[in-house]
Amino acid sequence: MDYDVLILGGGIVGCSIAYELSKYSLNVSIIEKELDIGNDVSELNASLTFDGMEINNDLNYYMEYYGNKNMKDITKSFNVPFKKLKSIIFEEDFIGNNNLIEKMYTRSIRRGIKGIQKISNHNLKFGLQAKVNVEFNKAIISKNWGVVSPYDLAIAYGEIAFDNGVNFRLGEKVIEIKKVSKGFKVTTTKNKFTCKFVINTIPDDDYKLGNKVKENISKNNNMKCFLINKKFKIKDIFVVLGENDEDIFIYPNFNGDTIAYVITKDEISYEDAFEKLKDKLPGINCDYINNSYSTQFFNDRIMIDDSKVSKGYIKIDGKNYGIVTMSQFIANTIRKMVIENIPSKPKKDFYEKRREVYRFRDMTNEERNRLISLNPKYGKMVCLCNKVTEGEIIDSIRRPLGARTIDGIRKRTGAMNGDCYGSYCMSKIISILANETNKDITEILEKSAGSNIIMSRIKQFKEI
Numbered sequence: 001m002d003y004d005v006l007i008l009g010g011g012i013v014g015c016s017i018a019y020e021l022s023k024y025s026l027n028v029s030i031i032e033k034e035l036d037i038g039n040d041v042s043e044l045n046a047s048l049t050f051d052g053m054e055i056n057n058d059l060n061y062y063m064e065y066y067g068n069k070n071m072k073d074i075t076k077s078f079n080v081p082f083k084k085l086k087s088i089i090f091e092e093d094f095i096g097n098n099n100l101i102e103k104m105y106t107r108s109i110r111r112g113i114k115g116i117q118k119i120s121n122h123n124l125k126f127g128l129q130a131k132v133n134v135e136f137n138k139a140i141i142s143k144n145w146g147v148v149s150p151y152d153l154a155i156a157y158g159e160i161a162f163d164n165g166v167n168f169r170l171g172e173k174v175i176e177i178k179k180v181s182k183g184f185k186v187t188t189t190k191n192k193f194t195c196k197f198v199i200n201t202i203p204d205d206d207y208k209l210g211n212k213v214k215e216n217i218s219k220n221n222n223m224k225c226f227l228i229n230k231k232f233k234i235k236d237i238f239v240v241l242g243e244n245d246e247d248i249f250i251y252p253n254f255n256g257d258t259i260a261y262v263i264t265k266d267e268i269s270y271e272d273a274f275e276k277l278k279d280k281l282p283g284i285n286c287d288y289i290n291n292s293y294s295t296q297f298f299n300d301r302i303m304i305d306d307s308k309v310s311k312g313y314i315k316i317d318g319k320n321y322g323i324v325t326m327s328q329f330i331a332n333t334i335r336k337m338v339i340e341n342i343p344s345k346p347k348k349d350f351y352e353k354r355r356e357v358y359r360f361r362d363m364t365n366e367e368r369n370r371l372i373s374l375n376p377k378y379g380k381m382v383c384l385c386n387k388v389t390e391g392e393i394i395d396s397i398r399r400p401l402g403a404r405t406i407d408g409i410r411k412r413t414g415a416m417n418g419d420c421y422g423s424y425c426m427s428k429i430i431s432i433l434a435n436e437t438n439k440d441i442t443e444i445l446e447k448s449a450g451s452n453i454i455m456s457r458i459k460q461f462k463e464i
């Protein structure tokens with residue numbers, strides 16, 4: 001057998017499983033079709049973490065509860081940005097109101113979730129600072145939600161797994177999985193592998209191996225995301241539950257900007273989504289928007305399908321808005337299932353610590369000077385908006401599982417995510433990446449294969 005375990009898909013779920021399995025004497029590989037891990041996590045540097053209050057399904061509640069309980073410790077040990085924030089969830093006052101707040105509150109009491117408070121319109125006026133304009137009767141406050149940098153978390157899992165021997169096969173697409181006598185044969189666009197155990201985290205695709213008739217009731221709404229610049233400031237997480245499941249989420253990220261999601265059943269234009277947002281945040285206008293993009297809001301039930309575990313196959317089924325919080329539970333559960341089925345021992349030399357990450361923007365002047373004296377490249381500012389230095393860009397490329405694309409550098413360092421969105425620094429970053437990887441600048445990719453940024457050199461300039 002080539003491997004004990006093959007993990008298919010290098011999203012946050014695949015990486016967290018790789019991290020858990022790397023603690024054991026197992027030969028593990030992860031296969032990811034893209035050139036980097038953690039591709040699907042939000043581009044906007046902060047994902048919400050939940051406490052299970054808002055979710056209907058009891059198993060998924062427990063997944064969130066577990067992740068929420070452990071998020072502070074794991075992010076601290078990985079040096080990943082995370083902060084707990086107060087969240088205020090309003091239900092708009094509309095005809096046919098579903099009494100969601102009441103249901104959420106009753107559910108939270110039944111589940112024993114602490115730190116929850118129900119308030120009325122009256123309490124809010126007297127108690128809380130609010131910048132939102134919502135007609136509501138009841139709201140709920142939770143002290144347990146937070147924001148985490150999702151790709152830092154995915155990359156931290158990946159880096160530690162890599163340092164502890166997990167093999168990452170990036171840029172290989174799985175095209176077939178076949179059951180063979182003592183395990184599985186997995187075919188990719190580049191190779192064929194045999195393994196004892198397959199963990200499939202690729203959403204939807206089970207390559208005809210699972211026996212699942214999709215139980216998930218997909219309620220995938222459309223989502224318009226806006227990155228609002230520092231002219232508008234918000235301290236807490238605000239959620240407005242509107243008519244027809246049309247919800248709005250507003251929360252701060254780690255750069256002092258604000259993230260807003262407008263979720264609607266039908267696809268709507270950016271203009272219409274912005275109008276809906278403006279209705280709730282009367283203080284903003286178009287000049288405040290730095291970036292916007294469109295995606296889907298997934299609300300599937302997440303299931304660990306272990307019906308074929310005795311044969312060596314587990315499938316993670318579904319896509320959900322809360323999976324970043326749930327990933328720790330999923331990874332722990334799968335680790336237990338794997339070690340029950342493949343005899344293995346905890347590694348004595350498992351190395352838990354992640355290599356130091358220096359974030360110039362978060363350092364004191366004293367710390368900055370010390371770092372520059374050790375490596376002068378930390379004294380050269382490349383991204384002026386987000387204060388990212390050349391030293392950080394180079395480190396993001398040289399680290400274990402380092403960035404090989406511009407998007408990988410953006411995710412790891414925050415460069416090109418500021419007010420100018422890379423118009424000032426991207427060309428410098430392309431040159432650094434080309435230099436570090438010994439490539440020509442025309443070979444440098446934005447993200448996936450074929451996404452070259454510079455098409456050709458204007459050689460004629462020399463002759464003019």
Ligand SMILES: Cc1cc2nc3c(=O)[nH]c(=O)nc-3n(C[C@H](O)[C@H](O)[C@H](O)COP(=O)(O)OP(=O)(O)OC[C@H]3O[C@@H](n4cnc5c(N)ncnc54)[C@H](O)[C@@H]3O)c2cc1C
Pocket residue numbers: 008009010011012013014031032033034037038039040041042043046047048049150172173174175201202203225295319320321322323324325326
């Ligand atoms: C804008 C936005 C905001 C979000 N906000 C939040 C939030 O606030 N809180 C939260 O918890 N979640 C949030 N999410 C959702 C969360 O980030 C995603 O659900 C999560 O990243 C999914 O992780 P995953 O590992 O399950 O799946 P994926 O990340 O989709 O991982 C699957 C991987 O498999 C790879 N793959 C697919 N096919 C193949 C193949 N044939 N061969 C090899 N590899 C393959 C894919 O490239 C992918 O990397 C948000 C998502 C977006 C886009």
